[in-house]
Amino acid sequence: MQTLPIKDGVQEYLLSSWQDMLALAEDLFAKAPAYIYRGQADWDWPIVSSLRRLQAKHPRRKNLSGSNPPFFDCPPFSEEEHLAAFRRAICGRRGATPPSLDEDECWALGQHHGLATPLIDWTRSPFMALFFAFEEERILRKDRLISPTDRAVFALSTSVFGDADGESGRELRFVSLSGDDNSRLVSQQGLLVALPSETDLEEYIRKTFPNETSRAILTKFRIPNKDRDACLNMLNKMGINHMTLFPDIRGAARHVNSLWQPGHEDSIAYI
Numbered sequence: 001m002q003t004l005p006i007k008d009g010v011q012e013y014l015l016s017s018w019q020d021m022l023a024l025a026e027d028l029f030a031k032a033p034a035y036i037y038r039g040q041a042d043w044d045w046p047i048v049s050s051l052r053r054l055q056a057k058h059p060r061r062k063n064l065s066g067s068n069p070p071f072f073d074c075p076p077f078s079e080e081e082h083l084a085a086f087r088r089a090i091c092g093r094r095g096a097t098p099p100s101l102d103e104d105e106c107w108a109l110g111q112h113h114g115l116a117t118p119l120i121d122w123t124r125s126p127f128m129a130l131f132f133a134f135e136e137e138r139i140l141r142k143d144r145l146i147s148p149t150d151r152a153v154f155a156l157s158t159s160v161f162g163d164a165d166g167e168s169g170r171e172l173r174f175v176s177l178s179g180d181d182n183s184r185l186v187s188q189q190g191l192l193v194a195l196p197s198e199t200d201l202e203e204y205i206r207k208t209f210p211n212e213t214s215r216a217i218l219t220k221f222r223i224p225n226k227d228r229d230a231c232l233n234m235l236n237k238m239g240i241n242h243m244t245l246f247p248d249i250r251g252a253a254r255h256v257n258s259l260w261q262p263g264h265e266d267s268i269a270y271i
Helices: 019-025 050-057 079-089 102-111 126-134 183-185 203-208 229-239 248-256
Strands: 009-014 035-040 119-123 139-140 145-146 150-157 173-175 190-194 218-225
Touching: 009 203, 019 126, 019 218, 035 126, 079 102, 102 119, 102 173, 102 190, 119 126, 126 150, 126 229, 183 190, 203 218
Parallel strands: 009 218
Antiparallel strands: 035 119, 035 150, 119 190, 139 145, 150 218, 173 190
């Protein structure tokens, strides 16, 4: 395992295997200030919201008046229009007398059901982040399914931001919900992070904490893509699998399918 120096509040660890994360959990994570974690299947992916990716895919808005220019250099819908369309679309689909939802709650509900939102999923557990890093065997790149070279787990310090939303230009927000209608977020020990638009998390940290070399605001763990089956088997024995993280029938089905992976043969008898 190699540790690179902190630069602009960002530090990088080059791990030799996923097992290094276990040692870090006992050492670095136990002693460090409060962190939240995120796992991604590909090291090369930036940390951006699903809505940001959708906006990048559709960067132009048609001029409906038919005059010039034929397109405007902006996405087809604003965030406000996107959320308003979702509110209209879910009318009558939340039960007889559903509670009203504020903006964050509505975004979180949409996130839970696959809506592109400005929120990014994180977890309070480094082991759950490791699961999400290795969950998918292959990734889609340039319309081809491939195995990633390296996977990633990220740790973000929450103690640096505290409760000072927007203070000193730190517009990053932590969204923690108190409602009872998002069981997936509860099961995943989840927390949602809202970023300013037009940026990814690493870029935001580097701009917000320039020349910071004494503390890591964002820590990046680069994990080689090997021994995936052994990693998921270990996490399954810790109770981290599709069935526990996705508490619905779909999650149960994906968990049973996953038991066909090498090393899981003894687990299916316990379902």
